[in-house]
Amino acid sequence: MNLQGSKILVLGASGGIGSAVAYELAKAGAALTLVGRQRESLKRLAKTLEQEVASVNILTGDLVADAPGVAQAAIRAATGIDMLINCAGMQVFGFSNDEQPQDTARLFATNVIGPIQLTNALLPHMLERRQGRIVHVGSIFGSIGFPCFASYSASKFALRGYSEALRRELVGTGVSVHYVAPRYTRTSFNQDAVARMAVALKMAQDDPADVAGQVLAAISSDRADTYLGWPEKLFVRLNALLPRLVDQSLMKQVAQMRPFARLNANRQTP
Template sequence: MNIQWQQQVVLITGASGGIGSAIAKALDKKGARLILAGRNEIKLNQLANSLSGEAIVVTSDITTPQGRETLYRACEGASVSILINNAGSTHVGQFNTAPIEALVNLNLTAPMLLTQRLIPLLARRSHAHVVNVGSAFGSIGFAAHSTYCATKFALRGWTESLQREYHNSTIDFHYLAPRATDTTLNDDRVVALNNALGNHVDHVDVVAKHLINQLEKGKPRVAIGFAERLFAKINGLFPSIVDRALAKKLPIIEKHAYSAPSTEGASSTCNSQPLSAASALSNTSR
């Protein structure tokens, strides 16, 4: 698919974060015009100032109707053609400490409502795209990530449904599943766990490169990492094999997951409750 980047107007939610800002920089290099969204105005302005092209900064909380309306108005004025639903957070710990409503609202309900609101604007363009940033954990259920996994599984299913529902339309829907990526989303416990499990951790530029390639090639779904793709396939076909493999990892997982975080990860966005000791968590790839 031939994307004329200079003609694209791209809304990136979570542009102030690690993956979002890498996507913004990569799209800026391609010549796209950007709408940078997040709550942290200082970070968004710093990012906008570092870009060579035009960028509009919109400070808004996407979990609120007012925040989404602010984004709608910015998109209407700028004639948006690509929506990248990237804002998100995590919770690492026991299920009984999970901030369920907050996490589901941010990772799932907000992108659904924002997309529903923006579809009429996207339909005004001759061709438009929506990219939902999911996760390897949208295909593998992981101990101590249950609520995060639930949101990303749902995001994947929702995207797939829209791909099929809008098949004959001018809007393409895409699902991108990064594996573990080096951002402040992952607090020190997760970093230690990834080290202990020998998990590959990508630089944010890798995710941005995959997203651009996905849009240029028109791929509906992309999962980053051969091992993660294989693991997800085995999990789909023979989940009991993955049950046994992950059960063996549980002692390592528990060791790292139940210590208190000493660095602040973005999980604090949605995780106001301290982790209590015991139970299971792990991370191979968020």
């Protein structure tokens, strides 16, 4: 797909992978509309991106309360949307018995409900034009249930399942659906305890700019699903075929993760 002049809506553009994806899209000549929760961050990003593109639209809004309103505002601002790239995300780390109900609710609102509702709100516009692309940036944890990330894994499993089902539903309509799953990426998205744990467990880490480049490469290749990182993509296949084998490996890591999970729980306690 030629990104030059394409009208692309980036959800979760306030930081992390989302802002890195926006930079890569701007360099490719795309016309951007950025959606996020932090308006000041979006304004700073837009000012930087305008050195690459003529103009950048920014939008903030509650996707759970009014996804159709956000979708229509984006369509009006850009005079049409060719592609949605969903990079929205929130992370909850720690043992499930320490997780607060409000955090679980906010996690699913951010990672699942909001993106699905925005996608559904944009679909009539894309279906009427018989063209469009939906790209959901998930996680390796959306295929491998990782201890101390139970709710986060569940939310990414849900996003992956939605993407798979929607792709099958839209066959022959001109609208395609893609799912891209990065591994651990060095961004402020990760809590301090998670960053420290990643070092202790010697987890492979990617730079957000590298991930953004791979996201654009996945879009250009037109692959339905793309898993980033080795051996993570191998573990995804193993977990699908031999989940009990993967159990043994991950269960051994829980003892190493425990002090970081407890530290995180203590810091969140009022």
